[in-house]
Amino acid sequence: MGVVDGRGEEMQDPVGCKERIFVSVRLRPLTDNEIARHDVCDWECISDNTIIYRNSLSVSEKSIYPTAYTFDRVFSSDCPNRQVYEEGAKEIALSVVRGINSSIFAYGQTGSGKTYTMTAITYRGDILSAESGSLRLLDDPENYFAREERMSRLERLTEETLRDSNHFKELLSICEAQTQIGENSLTETSIRSHQTLKVTVESSALEFLDNDKSSTLVASVNFVDLAGTEGVSQTSSAGARLKEGCHINRSLLTLGTVIRKLSTGRNGHIPYRDSKLTWILQYSLGGNARTAIICTMSPARTHVEQSRNTLLFASCAKEVTTKAQVNVVMSDKALVKQLQRELAKLENELRSAGMAPTSSISDALLREKDLEIEKLRKEVAILTQQRDLAWSVVEGLRQAADNESPRDEKTVKAGSDSQYPKLRVRDRDSMDFENSTIVRPILTVGVRCCSPSDRQSFSSEDNFLQLPDFKLTIPHASVSSPQLSPRIPVSVRTTLVQEEDRD
Ligand SMILES: Nc1ncnc2c1ncn2[C@@H]1O[C@H](COP(=O)(O)OP(=O)(O)OP(=O)(O)O)[C@@H](O)[C@H]1O
Numbered sequence: 400m401g402v403v404d405g406r407g408e409e410m411q412d413p414v415g416c417k418e419r420i421f422v423s424v425r426l427r428p429l430t431d432n433e434i435a436r437h438d439v440c441d442w443e444c445i446s447d448n449t450i451i452y453r454n455s456l457s458v459s460e461k462s463i464y465p466t467a468y469t470f471d472r473v474f475s476s477d478c479p480n481r482q483v484y485e486e487g488a489k490e491i492a493l494s495v496v497r498g499i500n501s502s503i504f505a506y507g508q509t510g511s512g513k514t515y516t517m518t519a520i521t522y523r524g525d526i527l528s529a530e531s532g533s534l535r536l537l538d539d540p541e542n543y544f545a546r547e548e549r550m551s552r553l554e555r556l557t558e559e560t561l562r563d564s565n566h567f568k569e570l571l572s573i574c575e576a577q578t579q580i581g582e583n584s585l586t587e588t589s590i591r592s593h594q595t596l597k598v599t600v601e602s603s604a605l606e607f608l609d610n611d612k613s614s615t616l617v618a619s620v621n622f623v624d625l626a627g628t629e630g631v632s633q634t635s636s637a638g639a640r641l642k643e644g645c646h647i648n649r650s651l652l653t654l655g656t657v658i659r660k661l662s663t664g665r666n667g668h669i670p671y672r673d674s675k676l677t678w679i680l681q682y683s684l685g686g687n688a689r690t691a692i693i694c695t696m697s698p699a700r701t702h703v704e705q706s707r708n709t710l711l712f713a714s715c716a717k718e719v720t721t722k723a724q725v726n727v728v729m730s731d732k733a734l735v736k737q738l739q740r741e742l743a744k745l746e747n748e749l750r751s752a753g754m755a756p757t758s759s760i761s762d763a764l765l766r767e768k769d770l771e772i773e774k775l776r777k778e779v780a781i782l783t784q785q786r787d788l789a790w791s792v793v794e795g796l797r798q799a800a801d802n803e804s805p806r807d808e809k810t811v812k813a814g815s816d817s818q819y820p821k822l823r824v825r826d827r828d829s830m831d832f833e834n835s836t837i838v839r840p841i842l843t844v845g846v847r848c849c850s851p852s853d854r855q856s857f858s859s860e861d862n863f864l865q866l867p868d869f870k871l872t873i874p875h876a877s878v879s880s881p882q883l884s885p886r887i888p889v890s891v892r893t894t895l896v897q898e899e900d901r902d
Contacts, residue, residue, distance in 0.1 A: 416499075416724070420684075421691040422717040423472035423487040424450055424710065426698050427512040433699045440698040442706065444475035450710075454700065468710045470717060476698060480519030483693065488520050491691040495600045498616025498725040502623060502683035506654075506712060507695035508705040509627025516693055517624040521596055593650065593676055594624040601728070617728045621683055625651065625676075650674035654684075655712055661685045662718035689723045692716050 426442055441454045451467045474483050494501045503520055505513035599619045653674035660669050661684060671681040683690050694713040696706045729737065 417720055417722050418689065420716050420719045420721060421472075421487070421491055421689075422470050422694065422713050423474060423483075423691070424468070424470050424694045424696060424713055425474040425478065425483055425487075425512060425516055426450065426476045426696055427515070428476040429697075429699060430510070433697070433701070436701070438699040438701050441700045441703055442696065442698045444473045446473075448473060452703075454703075464707060468714065470713060480516065483516060484520050487693050488691050491689045492520070492620050492622075494689045494723065495598070495618045495620040496602045496616075498602065498618045498727060499723045500618045500620070500682065500688040500726070501723075502621040502680065502688050502690045504623045504625065504683075504690070504692040505695060506625050506692055506716075507627070507709050508697060508702060511627070511695040511697050511702075511705075511709070513624050513627070513695050516695055517594075517622060520693075521622040521624075593626050595679065596622040598622075615728045616726060618726050621680070621688075623680065623683075625654075650676040653677050654680075655715075657681075657684055658712065658715050658719060661720075662715040664718070664720070683721075685719055685721055687724050687726075688721055690719075690721050 426444060429438060429440060441452060442450055443453050444450050445467075448471070449467055449469050450473045452464070456464060456466065472487055474487065488503045491501045492503055503517075505517045505520075507513050597619050599617065602616045653670060654677055656673070657669055657671060657677045660667060669681075669685070671677045671684075677684065682688050692713065694709050694716075696702075696709045698706075
């Protein structure tokens with residue numbers, strides 16, 4: 400649901416209703432002129448949805464043009480305006496009272512019946528300007544839609560609030576008076592401009608009313624009677640009319656390009672900016688609006704090319720998807736209230752969502768830490784035990800060494816810490832105790848090697864010295880440390896020799 404505040408700013412609902420443009424085709428009867436020219440009818444509506452080309456196609460034409468075209472609805476030449484409105488436009492046009500923007504287009508060749516159709520469909524308009532001349536299109540930085548829909552505003556645009564139906568008729572007549580009408584070789588009177596009537600409707604629906612009844616729905620419906628799609632060459636126009644025709648053709652060409660690009664469904668650049676027409680109508684073409692296009696066509700054989708172009712445009716248009724949203728307007732007061740409610744709700748969600756995981760995470764962390772502490776305690780106990788044993792071994796070593804001759808003796812400080820005693824090592828070649836930080840694991844090794852089986856194999860000093868790749872497992876000490884590995888055999892030898900000696 401979209402939200403508009405009291406200043407007219409609108410926040411769009413991110414979730415809109417996606418649907419295809421509703422496309423219908425209306426065939427008109429032959430005009431008096433066409434009958435006088437002995438033109439013939441080549442098109443026929445064979446059902447509510449299908450129109451066919453009755454004339455036989457040549458072999459080359461068959462490969463290019465289809466014979467049958469299917470749309471959401473096709474209206475035969477005898478269909479009254481009322482039925483065209485009811486079945487081709489009403490449902491979409493009236494979406495406006497539910498807060499959904501909508502647009503009804505009439506597209507087709509000059510003289511094919513666009514104005515005839517749109518006059519019947521159009522009910523009211525609000526794009527009125529007392530001044531004549533062309534309107535300039537300006538980007539509107541103030542318009543919230545501009546961000547979402549890249550809307551623009553028309554220069555010198557005035558808005559009128561309708562009082563009653565007479566007021567509406569009065570405004571429509573001003574509109575009609577400003578419509579540029581010209582003549583060309585196809586029609587006696589031809590509308591030489593695109594005509595857009597926009598009606599903005601504010602309505603209230605119970606479901607959108609909050610307690611203080613300050614929400615309303617606001618949406619617009621556009622009735623667009625496009626200029627004829629005739630080629631400039633067909634109109635035999637010259638001078639200003641020719642120039643006008645070129646502008647019209649360019650805008651219709653851009654419209655065709657926009658529709659074609661949108662119909663592919665790919666996310667590429669859509670050239671809305673290439674013409675004022677597409678720029679003004681961009682949100683009706685693939686944006687926030689429900690859209691119906693009524694393509695009008697002449698049944699005459701002489702216009703078969705234009706009719707096919709119209710049907711091609713219609714075929715592309717039915718592939719285009721729009722995404723209409725409900726636009727809700729709120730007063731400042733209601734908006735503040737709603738935001739406060741949303742804030743409170745979010746805070747609650749945050750709190751409840753935050754509490755459970757946080758507590759369970761911290762519980763788990765605490766448990767993990769406890770286990771770690773317990774493990775470390777055990778390790779400390781083991782190490783303490785080993786250290787005590789080692790101390791006793793060292794003590795024994797020292798006493799034994801004191802009793803021997805000082806030949807080849809070297810004193811090594813076993814640890815930077817003064818609590819460690821000095822070690823005497825008998826074999827000079829195996830000395831490498833400079834980095835005394837390794838003393839503790841070395842001593843641990845010595846003790847481990849004093850198991851009965853080890854003693855068995857190391858019964859003499861010679862055997863002992865042939866212990867190059869002694870593999871050690873020192874609980875919780877990093878045996879693989881490059882600092883420790885090369886020094887360990889030295890210690891083993893020393894310690895075990897002394898142990899042997901002691902035994
Ligand atoms: N369905 C119809 N039934 C009867 N007459 C029709 C129908 N459609 C169009 N006409 C007649 O055909 C003529 C041309 O119609 P209209 O002016 O609506 O064409 P148009 O497409 O708006 O042309 P332009 O683009 O030049 O303004 C008019 O005389 C109109 O009354």
